[in-house]
Amino acid sequence: MTVDRSRRLTRWLAVIAIVLAVLAPLAGSPYSSQHASIDVTSLARAVSREEDHVTALELAQWIKERRAGLRVVDVRSAEDYATFHVPRAEHLSLDSLASAPFRSDETIVLYSEGGTHAAQAWVFLRALGYRKVFFLRGGLYEWLDQVMNPTLADTTAAARAAFERAAVLSRYFGGVPRSDLRPSSEDAIRIPVADSASDRAAVQLPPKSSEAKLLQVRRRGC
Amino acid sequence: MTAPYFELGYFGERGALVAALVIGIAFGWCLESAGMGSARKLSAQFYLTDLTVFKVMFSAIVTAMLGLFWLGRLGVLDLSRVYVPETYILPQLVGGLIFGMGFALGGLCPGTSCVAAVTGRLDGAAVVLGMWSGVLATGLFFPSLQTFYEATPRGAFTLPQVFHLSHGVAVLIVVLVAISGFRGAEWIEGRFATHSKLSAPRNALRETPVAEGVGA
Numbered sequence: 001m002t003v004d005r006s007r008r009l010t011r012w013l014a015v016i017a018i019v020l021a022v023l024a025p026l027a028g029s030p031y032s033s034q035h036a037s038i039d040v041t042s043l044a045r046a047v048s049r050e051e052d053h054v055t056a057l058e059l060a061q062w063i064k065e066r067r068a069g070l071r072v073v074d075v076r077s078a079e080d081y082a083t084f085h086v087p088r089a090e091h092l093s094l095d096s097l098a099s100a101p102f103r104s105d106e107t108i109v110l111y112s113e114g115g116t117h118a119a120q121a122w123v124f125l126r127a128l129g130y131r132k133v134f135f136l137r138g139g140l141y142e143w144l145d146q147v148m149n150p151t152l153a154d155t156t157a158a159a160r161a162a163f164e165r166a167a168v169l170s171r172y173f174g175g176v177p178r179s180d181l182r183p184s185s186e187d188a189i190r191i192p193v194a195d196s197a198s199d200r201a202a203v204q205l206p207p208k209s210s211e212a213k214l215l216q217v218r219r220r221g222c
Numbered sequence: 223m224t225a226p227y228f229e230l231g232y233f234g235e236r237g238a239l240v241a242a243l244v245i246g247i248a249f250g251w252c253l254e255s256a257g258m259g260s261a262r263k264l265s266a267q268f269y270l271t272d273l274t275v276f277k278v279m280f281s282a283i284v285t286a287m288l289g290l291f292w293l294g295r296l297g298v299l300d301l302s303r304v305y306v307p308e309t310y311i312l313p314q315l316v317g318g319l320i321f322g323m324g325f326a327l328g329g330l331c332p333g334t335s336c337v338a339a340v341t342g343r344l345d346g347a348a349v350v351l352g353m354w355s356g357v358l359a360t361g362l363f364f365p366s367l368q369t370f371y372e373a374t375p376r377g378a379f380t381l382p383q384v385f386h387l388s389h390g391v392a393v394l395i396v397v398l399v400a401i402s403g404f405r406g407a408e409w410i411e412g413r414f415a416t417h418s419k420l421s422a423p424r425n426a427l428r429e430t431p432v433a434e435g436v437g438a
Contacts, residue, residue, distance in 0.1 A: 017401070021397035030295045
């Protein structure tokens with residue numbers, strides 16, 4: 001190979017290398033699986049300011065007012081989801097979260113049975129760069145306690161006002177608000193029942209055959 | 223089907239050994255073709271009269287990096303399955319210094335010493351012997367070396383992590399540094415080779431692309 005031909009070849013190789021390198025920043029990540037990085041300080045700040053979670057009543061309010069861009073995500077098993085889930089929630093397993101087609105402007109609320117898996121999923125989604133992510137801190141238990149079966153805790157005016165607000169949401173979702181101050185533990189376990197036909201249409205109720213399973217969920221560890 | 227095939231279990235350990243043998247022989251042939259089996263040529267690196275080693279190494283880095291990046295991006299290679307060696311700053315600094323001293327004294331590094339030994343050069347055989355003795359001694363005295371060996375760990379520490387860059391930007395910067403490096407190396411060679419009597423003998427095969435690197 002002559003020196004001239006060699007120089008021409010190496011010049012071509014250099015040009016190819018430069019073209020591939022210039023295109024590289026525009027090509028995105030070379031990893032097929034999601035590799036995210038965590039800004040620990042920012043996440044810790046969000047947790048200490050309690051900006052990482054929502055209460056069941058807040059979530060109920062968001063769903064009721066049909067908040068724009070709200071995605072409620074159930075990260076439990078598909079079987080548990082089929083048994084009972086928060087109205088308008090979609091099911092996504094933890095494995096498929098990384099590839100879930102969320103938009104950056106959507107508000108994502110994650111929930112699991114108790115709250116641990118949803119909190120872990122919150123970290124994953126924050127690491128992937130989603131900003132408006134929350135989890136239901138007490139999980140489905142909190143939803144059942146505070147939305148489906150709210151009870152009046154004491155007789156102060158503030159408590160009554162809070163109960164009334166919760167009761168409105170509860171009825172919307174087909175729950176049973178209880179105002180007696182000393183419910184027995186068995187009485188507190190209620191299957192949601194919609195007040196009216198329109199409410200019933202808005203709420204996805206558990207099928208009769210799954211009522212026992214729902215009771216099981218309630219007993220597992222509120 | 224995505225690579226790495228061994229990691230994904232497409233072929234077993236025996237298959238991996240066969241692949242390693244074939245790739246190793248091809249690598250050695252390329253090194254020898256580029257004149258890298260000669261201690262004189264490699265030593266010339268330290269006298270700035272022949273920077274072929276620098277150019278070959280950087281060409282290999284750029285080629286492998288662009289290949290890994292684009293194969294990963296196109297879904298041919300699952301990069302998360304490719305092992306990234308962990309960084310231990312202090313022991314690797316000391317190890318690098320010892321390695322550099324051996325390289326300057328012997329004129330050969332591990333790969334090129336094997337090539338030199340296979341082609342019958344005695345200095346190559348001596349370096350291979352020294353390398354094996356070093357590996358053996360490290361193994362024998364590992365318990366007392368272990369604390370130092372595992373000091374200052376940083377995990378799989380990569381340029382995008384250190385400089386908070388995306389992989390694509392890191393690729394672009396490394397390629398630009400390499401191209402500038404090749405230009406700089408040409409300039410240095412031109413300047414020093416004419417003033418030095420230590421100029422390495424020109425290998426007949428030096429004009430191969432491997433020897434020249436992409437910037438020659």
